[in-house]
Amino acid sequence: MESENTSEMCAKEGRSLDTGKLREMVDLDRGLIDRRLFWDEPIYQLELERIFARTWLFVAHESQVSQPGDFLTTYMGEDGVIVARDRSGAVNVFLNSCPHRGNKVCFAEEGNRRRFTCNYHGWSFGNDGVLLGMPAEELYKSTCEEFDKSKLGLHRARVASYKGLIFATFNERAPELEEHLGDFRWYLDVLLDNDEGGTEFLGGNLKSIIRCNWKIPAENFTGDSYHAAWTHNSAAVGMMGLTVGKIDQERTYAANMNGHGWQFGMDMIGNAMGMAEQEVLDYLRSREADVAARLGKLRSRMVGAVSSANVFPNFSFLPGYNTFRTWQPQGPRQIQVQTWTLVNRNAPDSVKEKYRRGVARTFSPSGLFEMDDGENWENCTQTNAGFVTRKQKLHYGLGMNSEIEHDELKGNVHLRKYNDANQRAFYRQWLELMCAE
Template sequence: MCDGGCKGGARGRPNMAPVYPKAASYPEYAQLVNRENAQVDRRLFVDEAIYQAELQQIFARSWLFLAHESQIPSPGDFIRTSMGEDDVIVVRQRDGSVKAFLNSCPHRGNRVCMVDAGTKARGFICNYHGWSFGIDGGLRGTDGKVYEKDQAFEKAQIGLTPVAQIDSYKGLIFGTFDPAAPSLLDFFGPFTFYLDIMLDNDEGGTEFIGGAIKSEIDCNWKFPAENFVGDILHAFWTHQSGAQAILGAGVDLGKRYDELAFQASVYGHGIETNLDKVGNTRTLGYPELVDYVYDLSEKASARLGDLRARAIGAISSCTVFPNFSFLPGQNTFRVWHPRGPGKIELVVWTLVNKNAPEHIKEAYRKGVMMTFSPGGVFEMDDGENWEYSTRVNQGFVTRQQPLHYALGLESTDLERELPGHIHKGSMNDANQRLFYTRWAEFMEHDNWTDLQNGDTAPPQKSVKAAE
């Protein structure tokens, strides 16, 4: 019993050091990706316990897309975003570097930033008790200087919890909550070869234009991510109406499909492309963009080589594991933020080359709006597919039936000198199988040594050549 000296129940002082979660191992979930049969168990799309494991194993460890450098050019410029379900502020520092913090006051937990974005902020002040933080995340002061008069108060160690690692690749800023994660470049592996198709096809670099469009879809986050990682197949059926409206014809992969089209995958990141130069760009509906991409492709072949120059505007799509996707040629970049097993928040941006003429940037802004935004004639028809692919699995019997991911089982391409796992033809489930294999690796492994040396790791082609 307290004799009156128990300090209001406290026995010591708070430890306000950042807490980063530990990964575990869930082999029982990893087994739900059945690689023997090329099938995926439907519980991945509706099960709450599996979803919580995803937040721990995947979203608390992976490098996740945060922002484009161009969104926060000056000190104090910031945007608010999510890493998994964690609310995060990304802010440019006075020395030009970028930091990111959990958007939660260490006092009572309230958000310290309520807005989508802003410029030249001096700091962030919690609306609850007025705790204020600098753009470096450190506690600056409190309302009324009550704490300053409290002799026992230790201010120095209090701050917003920083995202453990931040790095950028050719304009794109990524972060991870895992202090033990390998570098961003190691996380990508040789997949940067394919990212450069969009990020490095012009010497001036890239920028995002026109802010972000956000929307909600009642689907599991993996359906859109797997769609962009390697499902051009759906375009013919799902997007027939959009293609008719804009092009006056269906989606066409052209005569050289068998020769040119392929899928590439590294660590679950994947791209499928048809190498047709302007197939994606054409669907934006502005002839000046097609001319621009033809010229760009010509110029970029010195920079990227012929193959990647052909991919800049081609019919293609890409996902960076786990939830960052884009469409070359259509220039829509997006994140599928998880919001529970059955909901996502989709955020969509438009990427352009900084050196592009203003009228070309404007045509991309309008073209993305007309095609891949909530009112766009292509995106319009995606959401319902993903919603019902998710929702039907509430049926107990329905979710006992594993799904079919077996297109292109005999399509491995060992000839082509390209980084990663290469499969012939872009109409293929290969990248999606590797996406779910990567998902299973994250469920299985509690350490990065195993994570970076599993079956999704880039094949050692030099070893194969020696055999």
């Protein structure tokens, strides 16, 4: 009998991790987390099955596939997918794998096509994933009794969108996207709905590799303001001539729901100052009254504020810098980072260009801030795998009793964004999905 490959063996071992073992690894009452979460192969294989194959994942912005025939290729977990708009105007997401022998049917990153043809045997598919034809089709019809072309299209995912953001899931039993996002939509509107013209992704997609576990950057963006004043201080001094300084913690918050998290202040343009572009600051100030009329005074102060956010599991962004990214897993110890710049569609072209340059200067493979983060994330992943090191649990106990009632803010709200509340909420959602059969 052929031996099982490593992934199959690890997947079986991962499924043998019963609920009790997993819950021992994530002690939310005490704020302690097992280091095995960040390097263990069986745990990672179980994540692919129970998180990435089950929940809604961000795949594109509608502006990236705005015309019929437009497409891009990306990943859902380690599953390659094509996101394409068909002739009817509908957006489809399907596996980038031919059902004949499994070859990729599209090697391009983006473009416009009427069909996708596998270069192994010539099977051809529409931009709705339907099998259109193959060489010697008559032989299939005459020699294969069960041949049914309608059942041999590219495997499709469910697709839904929220104000320009397109999500997909291969789980037919997953709740609707609006339920998955929940009250987080109220926060997303700070970026997605502060102008009547909506938003767009600027052209181009920065891609880079970081040798870290996907959860480390995801939890960082869901709410690790604590690191900024220390990790990024030298970059802030070098770029702006300013120290990060002490933040007034009594006017900052952490909010979470369904594993999504947003940590923020009410300083309006605090984070945008990192763009070091006066035109961007002037643009934000000029729109404050209009945003307040549209979203309310409180949310108008969140536009451009010092903040970070993550949509569970792996879709993160920085309001203020307007950088959006996904942490695509490539094993338990490596990710591919995909980075875009989001702008208001109605913003002046010069402002859009300032945002593009600002993202490249701060959070890109050569960005001053991202280089700081990437080095830390790689070291965390590598160090956690040590035999003796892994015996010690990691501490996630900051702000255990910080939850408050707030008249306007949605979700589970905590005072002070120097807080591990959103990280604990992230791992609570992680644990719930990992323990669900």
